[in-house]
Amino acid sequence: MDKVANISVVMVGAGNLATHLAKNLLNKGFSVVQVYSRTEASAKTLATQIGAEYTTQITDLHPEAQLYICSLKDDALLQLIPQLTMNNPDALWLHTAGSIPMQVWAGHAQRYGVLYPLQTFSKHRQVKFSEIPFFVEANNPTDLSLIEQVAQKLCDKVYRADSEQRKGLHLAAVFACNFTNHLYALANELLIEHHLPFEALLPLIDETARKVHQLSPHEAQTGPAVRYDRQVMDNHLAMLNDAPDMQRIYQLLSESIHNRNK
Amino acid sequence: MDKVANISVVMVGAGNLATHLAKNLLNKGFSVVQVYSRTEASAKTLATQIGAEYTTQITDLHPEAQLYICSLKDDALLQLIPQLTMNNPDALWLHTAGSIPMQVWAGHAQRYGVLYPLQTFSKHRQVKFSEIPFFVEANNPTDLSLIEQVAQKLCDKVYRADSEQRKGLHLAAVFACNFTNHLYALANELLIEHHLPFEALLPLIDETARKVHQLSPHEAQTGPAVRYDRQVMDNHLAMLNDAPDMQRIYQLLSESIHNRNK
Numbered sequence: 001m002d003k004v005a006n007i008s009v010v011m012v013g014a015g016n017l018a019t020h021l022a023k024n025l026l027n028k029g030f031s032v033v034q035v036y037s038r039t040e041a042s043a044k045t046l047a048t049q050i051g052a053e054y055t056t057q058i059t060d061l062h063p064e065a066q067l068y069i070c071s072l073k074d075d076a077l078l079q080l081i082p083q084l085t086m087n088n089p090d091a092l093w094l095h096t097a098g099s100i101p102m103q104v105w106a107g108h109a110q111r112y113g114v115l116y117p118l119q120t121f122s123k124h125r126q127v128k129f130s131e132i133p134f135f136v137e138a139n140n141p142t143d144l145s146l147i148e149q150v151a152q153k154l155c156d157k158v159y160r161a162d163s164e165q166r167k168g169l170h171l172a173a174v175f176a177c178n179f180t181n182h183l184y185a186l187a188n189e190l191l192i193e194h195h196l197p198f199e200a201l202l203p204l205i206d207e208t209a210r211k212v213h214q215l216s217p218h219e220a221q222t223g224p225a226v227r228y229d230r231q232v233m234d235n236h237l238a239m240l241n242d243a244p245d246m247q248r249i250y251q252l253l254s255e256s257i258h259n260r261n262k
Numbered sequence: 263m264d265k266v267a268n269i270s271v272v273m274v275g276a277g278n279l280a281t282h283l284a285k286n287l288l289n290k291g292f293s294v295v296q297v298y299s300r301t302e303a304s305a306k307t308l309a310t311q312i313g314a315e316y317t318t319q320i321t322d323l324h325p326e327a328q329l330y331i332c333s334l335k336d337d338a339l340l341q342l343i344p345q346l347t348m349n350n351p352d353a354l355w356l357h358t359a360g361s362i363p364m365q366v367w368a369g370h371a372q373r374y375g376v377l378y379p380l381q382t383f384s385k386h387r388q389v390k391f392s393e394i395p396f397f398v399e400a401n402n403p404t405d406l407s408l409i410e411q412v413a414q415k416l417c418d419k420v421y422r423a424d425s426e427q428r429k430g431l432h433l434a435a436v437f438a439c440n441f442t443n444h445l446y447a448l449a450n451e452l453l454i455e456h457h458l459p460f461e462a463l464l465p466l467i468d469e470t471a472r473k474v475h476q477l478s479p480h481e482a483q484t485g486p487a488v489r490y491d492r493q494v495m496d497n498h499l500a501m502l503n504d505a506p507d508m509q510r511i512y513q514l515l516s517e518s519i520h521n522r523n524k
Contacts, residue, residue, distance in 0.1 A: 074494075099494055118466055120484050125473060131465050159462055168456030171498050175508075176449035176463050177470045178485030179515045180442045185479035185522065187438035194430030200421055201431075201438050202475060203393050204380055208439045209471035211387060213464060217447035222382050223440030232336075232361055236433050245518050246437075252514060253441045256507050260447065 004149045005029035010062050011052075012084060013071035014042035016121045017096060019049075021069060021154075024129045026050045028153040034062045038076075061087040067150070069115065071096040078104060085109045092143055098170035101163035102137050113138030113147050116166055117155070120177050133157040135166055186246055218260070225254035226261045266411045267291035272324050273314075274346060275333035276304035278383045279358060281311075283333060283416075286391045288312045290415040296324045300338075323349040329412070331377065333358045340366060347371045354405055360432035363425035364399050375400030375409050378428055379417070382439050395419040397428055448508055480522070487516035488523045 009030050011022045014037035022032050035054040037043035047054035055061065058080065061068075068091055070077055070084065077095055085093055085108040093109040098116050105112030114137040119127055134151040136158060138144035144160065151158040161169060184205065188198045211220045224232040233254055240247040271292050273284045276299035284294050297316045299305035309316035317323065320342065323330075332339055332346065336359055347355055347370040355371040360378050367374030376399040381389055396413040398420060400406035406422065413420040423431060446467065450460045473482045486494040495516055502509040 099497065118462065120466060120469055120473065120482075122473065122477060122482055122484065125476060125482075127469060133462050133465055135462075157462070157465075159458070161458065165456045165458055167497075167501065168452050169458060169462070171501055172449040172452040172456075172458075172463060173466055174485055174487075174498065174512075175445045175452070177466050178483070178487060178519070179511075180445050180467070180470050181474070181479055181482050181484070182487075182515055182519045182522075183437045183442050183445070184474050185483065186518070187434040188479050190430050190434040190437070194427045194434075196421070196423065196427055196431060196434075198474075198478070200380065200395050200397075200419070201434060203395055203419075204382060204435055204439050205442070205471050205474065207382055207389060208442050209467050211382070211384065212443070212446050212460075212467065214387060215384060216460070217443055217450050220382075220384055220387075220443050221440070221447065222384065222443070223436055225436075225440060225444075235361065235429075236436065239429065239433055245514070245521070249441075249514055249518060250436075252507070252511055253444055256448075256511060257440070257444050259507070260444075 004146070004153065006031070007067050007146075007150070008033050008062075008065045009067045009069060010034045010036065010065040011046070011069055011071070012036045012061075012080075013069075014039070014046040014054075015071060015073075016123070017117065018069075018071035019046050020121070020127070020129055021071060021096070021117075022046060022050050022052075024154050030150075030153075033065055036061060058083045058087070063087050065091060067092050067094065069094050069096065074100055081105065081108050092138075092146065094147065098166055098173070101167075102139065103163065105139070111138075111140065111143050113143055114163070114166065115147055115151060116161075116169075118169060118173060120173075120181075130155050133159060135159050135161040135169065137162055137166070186249070189243075189246075221257060221261060223257070225257035228258050228262070266408070266415065268293070269329050269412070270295050270324075270327045271329045271331060272296045272298065272327040273308070273331055273333070274298045274323075274342075276301070276308040277333060277335075278385070279379065280331075280333035281308050282383070282389070282391055283331060283358070283379075284308055284312050284314075286416050292412075292415075295327055298323060320345045320349070325350050327353060329354050329356065331356050331358065336362055343367065343370050354400075354408065356409065360428055360435070363429075364401065365425065367401070373400075373402065373405050375405055376425070376428065377409055377413060378423075380431060380435060382435075382443075392417050395421060397421050397423040397431065399424055399428070448511070451505075451508075483519060483523060485519070487519035490520050490524070 009032045035047040043054035093112045094115045116135040117132045119132045136147045271294045294314045297309040305316035355374045356377045378397040379394045381394045398409045
């Protein structure tokens with residue numbers, strides 16, 4: 001018998017990540033007994049999809065589940081922790097936030113931890129859940145091992161990371177995902193200006209991402225800044241005269257590349 | 263009979279791109295008759311691989327080929343054009359550089375153009391040539407159509423782009439490839455500092471690239487800057503106190519994201 005999968009789970013939150021988590025827990029044989037959301041429509045939608053009960057009242061949270069996974073907005077989580085945990089202070093309480101330390105649970109629950117999936121979620125975009133790396137933390141070794149086993153049911157890659165590491169990870173993700181996507185957006189502006197379709201850039205974007213599976217980003221660096229080709233760079237800066245923020249970004253990133261590669 | 267593939271080609275240059283081009287031309291049935299490189303070892307290596315003659319002397323360039331593809335460093339190309347074209351001014355002369363205008367050929371050849379593959383090439387890294395988009399330009403409609411047919415033999419996507427468009431494309435590629443890779447490098451520094459492996463970030467990097475196949479980069483934008491979450495951003499900036507250039511990059515990119523999404 002599979003002990004881990006027999007754990008009864010309450011999903012606190014019914015947003016994008018909570019929905020993905022709940023559905024995948026169900027698929028892996030966990031029994032998700034209840035969904036909480038402040039918004040009735042959200043609670044009901046998710047609960048219906050996974051055959052669970054739902055509530056919009058924290059006081060009605062299931063009092064005897066074994067695992068409570070809280071996937072709320074950062075502010076809401078911090079505000080609700082005292083009320084949430086009152087229902088079942090002996091259960092295992094988890095949050096799913098990258099930038100919130102585990103210790104926010106201290107004093108409110110006995111057993112607690114973090115289950116953080118590192119991925120970018122957008123509406124209208126399906127993500128392969130099993131490919132998402134999960135980062136786990138707990139306030140005691142038994143529960144760390146338990147969370148790890150739960151995570152291993154959901155995905156292929158599970159890492160232990162304390163709150164400091166998770167903070168570093170979250171910041172690294174801003175650079176590698178949010179800022180990278182913005183560079184795609186700036187590139188797209190240049191293409192639009194030159195009447196070229198964005199799709200023409202996709203093979204280059206793909207190869208840039210694929211390359212760092214094989215080479216380190218340092219080894220993979222190419223372009224005028226790494227060669228410090230002043231003539232090409234000056235031409236590029238002149239082309240950006242009407243877009244001062246892109247000009248500053250060009251200059252700053254080129255200097256940063258040059259300083260790390262000379 | 264396939265007229266285009268019967269064209270006889272001289273490859274001027276024996277670097278990374280010239281090598282890929284020559285091998286793929288051969289595979290598609292073109293006859294590559296000669297390789298030129300200033301460096302004998304390079305000329306010989308490529309020539310041997312494709313069963314062509316080779317020379318290190320511009321004066322010995324084959325006088326009767328139909329197509330000369332010049333894949334040299336920008337400086338070398340500009341310097342050599344007058345000598346190169348003297349051998350066969352009636353042939354079709356092409357260069358493969360993103361940031362050099364087609365008109366560098368004017369006055370030296372009658373028929374000329376550009377065959378520019380948009381991709382990032384690194385040593386020790388194989389690229390699927392057929393997936394690279396090619397951008398073509400010529401000084402007359404007949405040769406434009408000819409170059410287009412040559413390019414279509416080599417790859418799936420061929421675009422016409424004049425020299426201004428190609429300049430814009432090259433700049434866009436610096437943002438979407440060179441700068442993006444540098445953001446990966448900065449993210450890697452943060453991971454190293456927090457004792458986490460770079461591979462933990464790869465699924466996020468991949469999804470960030472995949473996402474813009476389906477959504478525009480503007481639609482795909484996520485993260486603290488797009489929400490303008492001052493608290494998260496201030497925490498991140500404080501974490502970068504010992505890395506002033508990363509702090510400036512964080513600030514500038516966050517402002518740029520915010521300005522374009524408010």
